[in-house]
Amino acid sequence: MxxxxxxxxxxxxxxxxxxxxxxxxxxxxxxxxxxxxxxxxxxxxxxxxxxxxxxxxxxxxxxxxxxxxxxxxSGDMGQSIRSRMPVTELIMTKLPVTLQLATMAMIIALAIGIPAGIVSAVRKGTAWDVGANVVALSGISIPNFWLGIMLIMLVSVQWGLLPASGYASPLEDLSRNLQTMIMPAFVLGTGIAAIMMRHTRSAMLSSLRADYVRTARAKGLSERVVVLRHALRNALIPVVTLGTLQLGELLSGAVLTEQIFTIPGFGKLVVDAVFNRDYAVVQGVVLFTGTAFILMNLLADMLYFLLNPRLRA
Amino acid sequence: MAPSPILARASARSDANTNPALAAPVAEIRDLQVGFRTDEGGFNVLDGVSFTVRTGRTLCLVGESGCGKSVTALSIMGLLAPNAIVGHGEILLDGTNLLDLSRKELNERRGDRMAMIFQEPMTSLNPVLTIGDQIVEGIRRHRPVGRAEAERHAVEMLKRVRIPAPEQRMGDYPHQLSGGMRQRVMIAMALANDPRLLIADEPTTALDVTIQAQILDLIKTLQDETGTAVLLITHDLGVVAEVGDDVAVMYAGRIVEQASVTDLFADPQHPYTLGLLSSIPRLDSEIGRLPTIRGSVPAPADMPSGCRFSTRCPFADDHCRTEEPPLADLSPGHAVACWKAPLEVRAA
Structure with missing residues (x-):
């Protein structure tokens, strides 16, 4: 290892x-x-x-x-031309905001994608399956910015349920923070949820057909144990790997979403820097994102390794 | 005709078993019909299959690939694919018709009163769970015991199937074991709850020849210890002679001949059985082409009328081609489905 x-x-x-x-x-x-x-x-x-x-x-x-x-x-990525602040410091202050957004989006994606994938595999060919696939296809096809704008129009403008902008740090005002973050996290999470659902579904379909699932049934185990313990444990190996890779995807996906919901995160930092020709910041952010992406890949590899006893030996 | 070595082994074995008819029936399959629904329509794979498996005895179900042996086994375990339909018939386990049970009631019996070993030991164990976990899970599903107690029992089972250093093996994953060892684990798992009926579906087909004999031996020894009834599915008449007490020969979804192993080898009656026996290579025969049964098994969707073997049978006449022969007793304990029985012509 x-x-x-x-x-x-x-x-x-x-x-x-x-x-x-x-x-x-x-x-x-x-x-x-x-x-x-x-x-x-x-x-x-x-x-x-x-x-x-x-x-x-x-x-x-x-x-x-x-x-x-x-x-x-040595940790010196230069200075922002605009704000004269060190780029490293800028990244470090904006990063937690985006990390929070990405984490929430990932939780939403997992909470929707994996159960939906399981249900549609177990109930293959039924209305459940068709429904989940239609939702997943919409999730993949609908662009984030459009969904974001629609949600702002409906939830914030029409119904007045959630604020459309006005980010607050979780340390200052947690409830306000969650109110402003939930919609962008949902927008960011749905696309990933759809991808997770499709992959969970196909991984589950193949593991449900596996011989060891038949063995589990032959032991008289309940269908719940067969699906969750025997089939899902195997199906999750590729899904977890994919999920980790998607974390990198989330960082770039955050650029648009943060712009729409005016969240002062990483994405907004890079967009502003591009418009202002703030080279040092653009360089810093791109380098940082690239590194993060590579680390995520590494993490995905390691998780795959840890989850799969055949590789561990 | 010089007695074949297989026949000699068969009679030696069966002589050791006394009073076959007195053994209590554990599983009785009666007139079972199973079909599959596909996009092109439905067809029957099993058509009126009946046989009985008795305490302490091994019934071998023999036939070519695709004749319905595995489907029969999976029907008993309730493991058929979702598109399978059981048309009619009964599957009695200790007198209870399994086909009448709810999923929950069936689950209470699977892995407890009946258990199954599959053909592919390489893929039949879950790759992400340890051997120990997989045995323990089956024990705790059916026995009100704690984890420690179940683990002790699992180690005991591994010992009984002759796995060396069983305590250490408990924490191993399937990929750390050879095919033969994995099949031993499957046997340990299947017998952990002391089932009344053990179904073994070609348990040695995927294994090396030397390992095959060990596994068959093991099944036989454990059966002698526990008195479990065994339904052994095989296409190998050598295996039948080795471990079988009774045989049912299957052809195209029907049972064509049923007898004790001794009777079947000594006096085969169905032309298909004759064909199977004569296609076993023999060391004492002259060098030449190995006899084969001409033609191939008809597809389930395209069954001939009358006797299903009539398209390949050297003795078939118009009667055979129009009317299906029933499985009828020729002598006590020896039943044949053939209009020509008892055969007077013996195939060379």
Missing amino acids: LAYMARRLAVSIPTLLLISMMVFSLQLLLPGDPALAIAGEERSPEVLAAIREMYHLNDPVPVQYWHWLTGVL
Whole structure:
């Protein structure tokens, strides 16, 4: 297990380096002079020269990359051009908001997706199955932004049940926080719930057909035990892996959802940074997301390993 | 005709069993008809199957692939696919018709009074649960015992099926065991609650030849210890001679001949049984082509009228092709479904 993890980690390093190069070249590819963007209104040649000197902009590209990379590795991802705040700090203050959103979305996705998948597999071909599939297909097909806007119109504007915006930190006002987070979490969670449902269903269908399920029935176990203990235990292995991979998906899905519900999270940070040409922030966020994605993959691999006794040996 | 080695073994075995008819019936299958519903329509797989399995005795159900042996076993256990329909008939276990029971009542008997071992030991155990958990679960389902007590019993069962270091094996997952060991675990699991009836569906087909003999031996020994009635499904007449007391030969969803093992090998009456016996390779015969039964088993959806074997039978005449022969006693304990019985011509 340890050797396996070490190997997987070693394989991740080149991937991470590649991401860092792509992230770094973003600013080279984007139109406009970064020095101009940093200088803002003060565009005297002396100031620009000073800025170029300060940010190593006169150095050859590989040297610039090296400066940037060593900085990143020591936790310094530069400064936001707009707010002058360190990028690391910006990410750290916004991240918990998005993590909360993603966690809530995941809980919703699991709470809907897995039971729906089980029911539609066990009741295959019945109205339950058809219903669950129709809902799942809608969940996959309906874009998040449309569902978000519809929910705001219905739940917030028409019925006045939940606030459409006005995020509050859970530490300040938990009830307000949950009220503002539940709708975006639902919007974000439904798409994933649909994917989870489809995968749970197909994994359950194949494990319900397995010989060991017949053995379990031959022991006289109740249908509930057969389904939940024998079939589901096996079906969950691929589903859990998929769920972990979807966590990475949630981080990117949060971008739109946070924008719609004006939640000051990670997604909003990156959108604002793009509009403001705040390169350092964009770089930081993309690099961070990429790393998180790779870590999620690693976690998925490890979970698969832990859940599957055949691999553990 | 020199006595075949198989026949010699069969008579040696059956002589050891006395008073076969006095043994109490455990399971009685009466006129069982089972069909399947498909998109193209329905067809029958079993048509009027009847036989009795008795305490302490082994009934072998023999026939080619697809003749309905496994369907018969699965019907008894109530494990048929959802699209199967039991048309008519009775499956009596100690006098109770299993077909009349609710799912809950059936579950109380499955794994307790009747148990089953399957053909594929590699896939019949749950890969994510330990051997111990899987045996213990079956014990606790039917016995009011605590976990520790059930675990002790499980270890005891593993010992009885000759698994070395049973305490250590309890925590193993199925993939850590060989096929033969897994089949032993299946047997331990099946016998844990001391069933009245054990169904073994080709329990050795997937195993190495050397392991096959060990497993058959084990089933036989445990049966002698417990007096369990065994229904052994096989396509291998060597296995029948080895462990069987009684035989029912199945062809295309019907039983065509039923007898004690000794009688069947000594005096086969149905042309199909004759065909099966003559297609066993023999060491003392001349080198040449192995005799086969010409043609193939008719598809369930396309059964010939009259005797189902008539399309492949060398003795068939118009009577055979129009009217279905009933399974009738030829001598006490030996029944045949053939218009030509008793056969006067003996196949070479």
